[in-house]
Amino acid sequence: MTTHSPQSAQRDHGLTVADAMETCDYQIADDSTVDRANDILHSAHVEYLLVRDHNGRCEGLVTRIGLRPFLARSWYTERTAISATSHQRGPFAWPTMGLTLAALAMRIKRLAVWPVVDDDGYILGVLTADRATGVLAAAPA
CATH class of the missing domain: 3.10.580.10 (CBS-domain)
Structure with missing residues (x-):
């Protein structure tokens, strides 16, 4: 069984939630x-x-x-x-979270959309499962 830590998830592509999040109007x-x-x-x-x-x-x-x-x-x-x-409701994603880890968490929780917040809990945007998958698929291996 393979386990993933936040550090290994960030090393996979070097991408974070900030790279894939979208604004929410x-x-x-x-x-x-x-x-x-x-x-x-x-x-x-x-x-x-x-x-x-x-x-x-x-x-x-x-x-x-x-x-x-x-x-x-x-x-x-x-x-x-x-x-x-x-x-x-929370917990929510944060912009520095590894994108691979966030995508995995969304799959496990069956989330199509996940709010992204700053350290104080204010809304920065959203991460969609489709966007996370697309950004990860386009990343160089």
Whole structure:
């Protein structure tokens, strides 16, 4: 059985999450309602929103699929805060993390999108599984 440490993952290609992360323009406060999140998801034609807490730090990520149970009853969506939903929460990726390690973690956790935060927990962007795979595939061996 082979084990991988963060150091060996970074040596594989020398790539980090910062090399593959993308900006995320769509965020929502954790005290916003499910109804508001649904409106943003549909109007922006996006599959996910980053959720930030009252201090502006990353709290998680909410998806259209994750909101489905709450959208079944319209009165519920008007009163339910995003913080009360079950959505993807930390730990999150950080920009200096080895890209190979991050891609492995995403596969294990079955994540299509992973928020990337700085040392203080503020949102820097997102890492998508497709982007991580593409960058690693294009890297010289």
